[in-house]
Amino acid sequence: MRDTIAILSLTAALLTGGDLLFAKDKVVFNRDFSPAEGLVLPQEKPYRQEICLNGLWDFQPVAVPRDWKQGNGVAPILTEPREGQWEQVKIKIPSPWNVNDWGGGIETGEGSKNPYAPSSVYYPSYPSSWIREKMGWLRREFSIPADWKKDNRLILHFEAVAGECVVKVNGKEVCRNFDQYLPFDADVTDYIDWNKPNELLVGVRHNTLFQKFHPEYKKMKTTYALGSNTDKIVGIWQDVFLWAVPEVRVTEAFIKPWVDRDELEIDVNIINQSRQLKTILLGGDAREWINNAGKTILDAPEIKWTLGHTTLTIDPVSVTLKPGETQKVTLQTKVGDRLKLWSPETPNLYMLSLKISDKKQTYDIKDIRFGWRQFKLSGTDFLLNGKKIQCVGDIQHPFGPYICSRRFAWAWLQMIKDFGGNSVRPHAQPWPRVYYDLADEMGIMVLDETGLFGSSINLNFEAPEAWEHYAEHLERLILRDRNHPSVIGWSVGNELFAIALLNKPSKEVAKKWDDKIVELADRVPAWDPTRGFITCDGDRDLDGRLPVWSKHFGHGLKLDLLPEKKDKPMIVGESGATYYGKPDQLYQFAGDKPYISYYGRNEALAVDVYQNVQKMAKPFLAYYSPSEVCWFGLEHLNLGYGDYSRLPDGQDGVFAGKVYEEGKPGYQFERIPPYVTTFNPGIDPSLPLYKPLPMFHALKAALADKPCEWDHYTELKIPKPAALPQPVHSEVFFIGDKTGALAGHLRKTGITFSKDKKSSVVIVDGENIDDDQLKQFAAVMKSAKKSGRTILIMTATKGLDSKILPLLPANIETTNRTATAFNPGERSEWGGYFTVPALYFSEIDSKEPILKQGLSGAFVDEGTIVFDASGVDWSLFNRAPENRKCAQVVLYEKLQKPSGVAMVTYPLGKSVIAVSSINYLVDTKETAAFWERFFSVMKIDLNKDNVQSGKNKKVQHDLLLDGPVDSK
Secondary structure (H helix, E strand, C coil), rough: CCCCCCEEEEECCCCCCCCCCCCCCEEECCCCCCCCCCCCCHHHHHEEEECCEEEEEEEEECCCCCCCCCEECCCCCCCCCCCCCCCCCEECCCCCCHHHCCCCCCCCCCCEEEECCCCCCCCCCHHHHHHHEEEEEEEEEECCCCCCCCCEEEEEEEEEEEEEEEEEEEEEEEEEECCCCCEEEEEHHHHHCCCHHHHHEEEEECCHHCCCCCCCCCCCCCCCCCCCCCCCCCCCCEEEEEEEEEEEEEEEEEEEHHHHHHHEEEEEEEECCCCEEEEEEEEEEEEEEECCCCCCCCCCCCCEEEEEEEEEEEEEEEEEEECEEEEEEEEEEEECCCCCCCCCCEEEEEEEEEEEECCCCCEEEEEEECCCCEEEEEEEEEEEECCECCEEEEEEECCCHHCCCHHHHHHHHHHHHHCCCCEEEECCCCHHHHHHHHHHHHHCCCEECCCCEHHHECCCCCCCCHHHHHHHHHHHHHHHHHCCCCCEEEEEEEHHHHHHHHHHCCCHHHHHHHHHHHHHHHHHHHCCCCEEEEEEECEECCCCCCCCCEEEEEECCHHCCCCCCCCCCCEEEEEEECCCCHHHHHHHCCCHHHHHHHHHHHHHHHHHHHHHHHHHHHHHHHCCCCCCCHCEECCCCCCCCCCCCCCCCCCCCCEECCCCCCCCCCCCEEEEECCCCHHHHCCCCCCCCCCHHHHHHHHHHHHHHHHHHHHCCCCCCEEECCCCCCCCCCEEECCCCCHHHHHHHHHHHHCEEEECCCCCCEEECCCCCCCCHHHHHHHHCCCCCHHEEEEEEEEECCCCCCHHHCCCCCCCEEEEEEEEEEEECCCCCCCHHHHCCCCCCHCCCCCCEEEECCCHHHHHHCCEEEECCCCCHHCCCCCHHHHHHHHHHHHHHHCCCCCCCCEEEEEEEEEEEEEEECCCCCCCHHHHHHHHHHHHHHCCCCCCCHHHCCCEEEEEEEEHCCCCCCCC
């Protein structure tokens, strides 16, 4: 274990230079967090060379002018960097400069506004001020290796820069780019000094600075592909390289595996940047790509491969190129049995080496990995290599920087294979290249999607320039990924119907927008004629104009929403109440369980997914995906944390054990915090790869046609409450301030106060009692053993007045415990009148929780618990951001908590003493109904004319928080 993980006691901070410094016993990972390799492959050398420009860069924030106004589509000017103003702390490229705000944020843990949220501080060395910067410059120097040929062209390559950027070399602008997710190049040959260090400057402006608000459709803002959960990051967030390439070279190659006609076709773009006419030969050969990676969790994601023997040779063709000319050349060859088919079961891969040469020399070798496979549509079916195949997979939002690690990418795809799946949709934007590479290698089919994330409601469909940006984005995505055998189709966007749904245009305008989406989809065959699977995920088929029908469903079996005419493949790309389902919505599947625990909620999801797989996906669909098995079907993991007596802090997590390396591809995280993910690809030895929940098990069983605990469904309905006892007590004797809050609360509930001190029911204000009232209470307690009274002492937020305590029959204390729901006491007669749903207050319209303090002590131990705090707090989940909600609930459940008893009864002779710490100051319809029922259970005759029902406000529906509009 020495070369993988060690637990070290560190007495000084590992990292310096920032204002987020930690020191403690740490879990330290001594391998690469993000195994990666360069983009120039060994066989391409010496014709192509590469240096990785990742490493320590300078960063200089640039302030947004105070008088600048957002929303007109024009960003503030990025002023030139100033000498002497560079930050003292270096930024580690790749990483956005606000990387520590990608996820749950910096303000988490004890004393913060989001104490249970997972920290997103992956780089503790970065100053916290960086997360607020919207513009800035990034700078480094580089030198040209002495052994590089002087006649080579020098190309800067960026895998992705978040935001609009300008690239300068030695003070001269070489290119601009505005796409958050896709690679771009710049030929910098003419700007380079071969004999001394060169300065590279990258100026970046946050994409939100380019928002263009629409005067009528108030939700419209963005004219670019914004993505999901990565739309707020800014900076160089993927690898940077400098390439040396020959003047005569391959610039682009598109491999078309026409399996049905036994033909391999390659479109090759070649260029001659020399000053001479060149007549060259272009040919190639294919060799087996052999994956030599290990089989363990630690070894499998690490890159290790070789090439086998040559299986296929493409005869060279002669091409004449003028100086500066680019040509497209098509190579073709019959395959026969020389290539093995690629499929999920047998992901055979090959390396095609394209060679440019003449009789005197070889000019260039360009390698492209590919698979021999063909994906087609036939009637209602998908065909892979001529055979029907059903796709079942998963989706995921990129919830934090961990997604940039090959280890976590491997873990996700392995999980899909483990439940019996074969597909994935990297959701709502182009993901880092590693996901598609691993899908090729592991046999996972990919529905490749753009960053047009309609569910955000922000896309500005009325701006003409927006559609130009969207088309360019789609083209660049296809050009990047079309050689991946794993990619089986293209999704031009996600839930773009939402733009019209929530902006509410006229039918004519909505149709115009739909036409634009169809026009976008119609462009795809020009860039990729090999894949007929073209969709806008979740948007049906746009009135029959798309080749597949696609929809997203909430919870329940939606067979009635499938099209009556089934003449094309149907896909359900998202299914279930995973991200929005509240306990009342999930009751039908698992009864009280979704109210009681996170595991119980997952049991409801399990019942639902089993039914959908067995009764919808298998009989009718070509493609099916539940909503984020990896996020909701697995438990979030406490990476590098296990002390549940306290909240996690900056000293928890898994820390880098390797020394930081310059010029190395991939992320070199300083730390991976706990609870940011459901996967542990070997970085914490105390945890498994993942912890499956019922949803995962049910999905696996359903796909295998096997029984499981959640394989049956009978709709459950919240039971009607038990009949209330007949009222006995017409009035109540109240001890306390009759003008105070408690007295007002009791009157609102319909209680009539009695002047008779011998009344059979006494209610006492346990927080606010003066000396005269204390004497009254003492007299009541003195006679309690014989009087046969019910004495209820009520508190809300302050705890019991110390003057009351000596008069009670046993010691009672208050605890620091909050809750938003209760469980009824198993032995309590009063509690038996309440169902679990009736004690759920997690969704009420109140800033205060229903419980702000618990009760403990001998009074509780010897008494009977009426209501106890729930072990789960659903206010941490409901309408919370998806990157926080699961982790918050899982952590809350696991934390050691003081007693949460909210009401307890204690027998004293013929009387019953009850103490309540339920926060009666909370005034909503739900709490009013609770108190009305509770006092009725006490057999108090309530004056219905005085009952007031509390208040609630209407909450606007949010697709990302509340689910589909039909998910009520």
